[in-house]
Amino acid sequence: MNGGLFDLTGKVAVVTGSGRGLGQVMARGLAEAGASVVTCSRTLDEAERTAKQIIEAGGSALAMRVDTSVRESCAELIRVTVDRFGRLDVLVNNAGIDIIEPAEDVTDEHWQKVLDINLSGYFHCAQLAGRQMHAQGTGGSIINNSSIAGGVGIQGLASYSAAKGGVNQLTQVLAVEWAERGIRVNAISPGYFENIMRDAGTEHARPEKEQQVITFTPMRRRGRPEELVGPAVFLASDASSYVTGAILYVDGGYTAA
Numbered sequence: 001m002n003g004g005l006f007d008l009t010g011k012v013a014v015v016t017g018s019g020r021g022l023g024q025v026m027a028r029g030l031a032e033a034g035a036s037v038v039t040c041s042r043t044l045d046e047a048e049r050t051a052k053q054i055i056e057a058g059g060s061a062l063a064m065r066v067d068t069s070v071r072e073s074c075a076e077l078i079r080v081t082v083d084r085f086g087r088l089d090v091l092v093n094n095a096g097i098d099i100i101e102p103a104e105d106v107t108d109e110h111w112q113k114v115l116d117i118n119l120s121g122y123f124h125c126a127q128l129a130g131r132q133m134h135a136q137g138t139g140g141s142i143i144n145n146s147s148i149a150g151g152v153g154i155q156g157l158a159s160y161s162a163a164k165g166g167v168n169q170l171t172q173v174l175a176v177e178w179a180e181r182g183i184r185v186n187a188i189s190p191g192y193f194e195n196i197m198r199d200a201g202t203e204h205a206r207p208e209k210e211q212q213v214i215t216f217t218p219m220r221r222r223g224r225p226e227e228l229v230g231p232a233v234f235l236a237s238d239a240s241s242y243v244t245g246a247i248l249y250v251d252g253g254y255t256a257a
């Protein structure tokens with residue numbers, strides 16, 4: 001639909017955690033740019049809702065139930081994608097959770113859960129997708145949805161930030177290792193968005209938290225989920241053909257301040 005450099009016609013994209021929130025909006029955006037999209041989340045209903053929206057808009061989509069913290073589930077995701085569409089060109093690693101708590105209260109269980117989904121899940125999917133793209137010999141684009149918390153300290157985010165910092169480093173290592181195969185690996189680093197992560201609890205409902213977000217974001221507002229579509233389509237498409245290992249901040253200036 002965008003045409004030219006940003007056209008994704010004929011491409012096949014997987015977006016993890018696309019049952020709602022930022023993943024859902026990016027999945028719809030990639031489909032609008034022409035890609036066939038595999039949507040997935042922990043609940044099939046959610047993933048099917050996004051796939052239905054894409055199909056009703058004239059696009060092509062398939063929904064799957066996937067738990068990205070389980071390697072075999074990620075393998076199934078890539079296998080079914082290739083069985084159904086014959087190839088894989090774009091992976092958006094996006095499925096994530098956020099447990100906000102003081103560092104001294106983080107339990108082993110919470111720590112492990114956040115790392116399993118937000119870091120290991122990204123690695124499982126990237127490795128499996130990378131192997132498929134390499135076998136195809138056509139290259140591809142892997143986009144890791146990180147967070148400003150991967151680069152700056154934010155109170156209450158010990159496990160989340162550790163995982164996102166790992167995602168940033170993983171992005172750079174994979175970019176370097178796979179550059180010669182034509183597989184580009186980049187990260188998007190969102191700041192504070194209007195949709196609050198479902199697992200984040202009540203922290204964002206506090207007026208002081210909102211004030212803090214506005215004070216530290218130079219654009220003085222949260223991002224709208226739709227504002228991630230341009231960056232995702234850019235990184236997925238030939239418009240970014242010489243971009244790899246980049247961390248693209250989409251944060252209203254938060255990390256520049």
Ligand SMILES: NC(=O)c1ccc[n+]([C@@H]2O[C@H](COP(=O)([O-])OP(=O)(O)OC[C@H]3O[C@@H](n4cnc5c(N)ncnc54)[C@H](O)[C@@H]3O)[C@@H](O)[C@H]2O)c1
Binds near residue numbers: 019020066146191199
């Ligand atoms: N919302 C924000 O302000 C914000 C800011 C920075 C970064 N992010 C990042 O964006 C991504 C999406 O966040 P969101 O705000 O849309 O969150 P959300 O809670 O609205 O949606 C998360 C999605 O991930 C899925 N998911 C969670 N665990 C999963 C698993 N193990 N397997 C498969 N699917 C799983 C959920 O089912 C859901 O579809 C996350 O990686 C998050 O860290 C969000």
